[in-house]
Amino acid sequence: MHDIRAIRENPAAFDASLARRGIAPLSPEILAHDEARRSAIQAAESAQAAQNTASKAVGAAKAAGNDAEFERLRALVAEKKAEIAAMTTTANAEDLRLRDLLAGIPNLPLAEVPDGRDEADNVEVRRWGSPRNLSFTPKEHFEIKAVQPGMDFAAAAKLSGARFVLLRGAVLRVHRALGQFMLDTHINEHGLTETWTPVLVKDEAMFGTGNLPKFAEDSYQTTNGWWLIPTAEVTLTNTVAGEILDDAQLPIRMCALTQCFRSEAGSAGKDTSGMLRQHQFEKVEMVSITTPEASLAEHDRMTRCAEAILEKLGLPYRTIVLCTGDMGFGSQKTHDLEVWLPGQNTYREISSVSICGDFQARRMNARFRAQGGKPEFVHTLNGSGLAVGRCLIAVLENGQQEDGSVDLPAVLHPYLGGNTRINAAGGLE
Known part of the structure; x- marks a missing residue:
């Protein structure tokens, strides 16, 4: 969510940042709703003041026996009461329109993000x-x-349809070992606190991280x-x-291994072979809550946490900075590991x-207070540490031998009872 005060103070800068994401100027529409809302609030306050003054005078007119003035003032009180109700309704409607508009606008990229x-x-x-230099043609x-x-x-297709997989035996054990290895590394070496969370959440939680309302079709909702x-x-x-x-209390650094569920809306025909893009998968997620001053350094630290997992597994990778047109909705800056x-x-x-940045914090109203200071919004960061299924794919493909x-x-190896390989028949040894 964006700070309406910042948009009021510098609409040109706001629109210039949106332009870097390929979005046409929105500040005129935003400020029109904001002005209508503020005008309605001001009109309601003026009407309330007039109503209060008239209400006080009603008693005096009655006591003085001035029936005409009494009736005039009583009518004025009723008129102002109706005016207050109308202006309040207008203000609430404009506030909702403004909130809905702001909720659908992506975060603004940092200056250092490439266009x-x-x-x-x-x-x-x-x-x-x-x-590896392979003497044979590698398989997927x-x-x-x-x-x-x-x-x-x-x-899996018989049970659930496309984009699901059923894992068994040695492959499943490697999948489970990967998740445990990632957690142990993040907990013991990176100082993250493991957290077990629900996988079912309310609207407010999805709104807080920017998944609602714009991306409802990307997720699954239960009938209740x-x-x-x-x-x-x-x-x-x-x-x-x-x-x-x-x-x-800051920074707060957490990690969790959970099932994740995505409808993959809009990805029809993309990565349909194998288990690269699934509706249900496991992922170790990292989240940090920190102060604005520390968030850039925290971003680099979290990137290193994810990179360390790949390095320990001996998997070649590259780190890229996403450009403004490829970043996610809630991001100011993103590192992708490939x-x-x-x-x-x-x-x-x-x-x-x-x-x-404070984009999610504003949606969640998550703040912190320095000693003696006023509350201000925290900065939030998130990252995969890693996607377990994709990591399994990488381990299998990079470790494959010519004999299968x-x-x-x-x-x-310690997570697999000392076993070091999957033989060509599919057994651990």
Whole structure:
């Protein structure tokens, strides 16, 4: 949500920032609703003052026996009462229109974010690791011989339809090991607090993180009104909704491993093979709540937390800064991590780490107070640390051998009972 006062003070700067996202100027429409709302409020206040004055005079006119003045004043009180009601209705309607308009406008990019229209204009900032030189043609994850017994799309489709998968045996154990490894690393090495959250939330929680109202079609809603979370960003971030925190509590750094649910609206025909883009998946989410002064440094720290997972797994990746035209709705700046997938012969997104500034905090009314100061809005950040299913894909594809077996990263061996590979028959050994 945007600060209407900032838009009033510098509408040109607001429109210039929106233009970087490819959005036409909106300040004239915003300020028109704001002026109508404020005028109605002012008119209601004036009418209230006149009503109060007339009300006091009614008694005096009655006591003086001035019936004509008494009737005039009584009519004036009734007139002002109706005027107050009308102006209040107008003010409330304009306030709702203004709120709905502001709620649908994306966050403004930081000055350092590169301009651009789409993913072709994103900027790579660093690269880690080198893809293996393979003496054979690598396969995609679902084609690898060792993987096929443990990754069943046909059974999942029978149960639920397209874009679901049923995992079994060794592949499932590696999937579970990855989630546990990520959590342990973030807790023990990165200082995040593990949190277990619901996966069903109310409208207010989805609104707070910017998932509603604009992106309702991207998520699933139950018949009794709950929403299935698209990511634990929703639940973790909203833990501070409506709170005034002490600055000594900040930063708050959390992580959660949850099921996530996305309708993938608008992605028909995209990444339909394998388990790259699913309606249900697991992800370790990181969320930080911090002060405005510390948020940029926190963004870099969170990016390093995600990068560290890939490095420990020995997976080549690159880090890019998204351009203004490719950033998410609530982001001021986003780092994407893209992992190398030899089966596709390309890098694919495995994590997005975003700084949201006070954009979500305003929607949630989440604030903090420095000692002796007035409450101000916190800054929120979120990032994948990592998407477990996509990480499984990367581990399987990068570890594949010519005979169809898969060598597994050393950091996972303790989570797999000392086993180091999936043999070509699909068993751990």
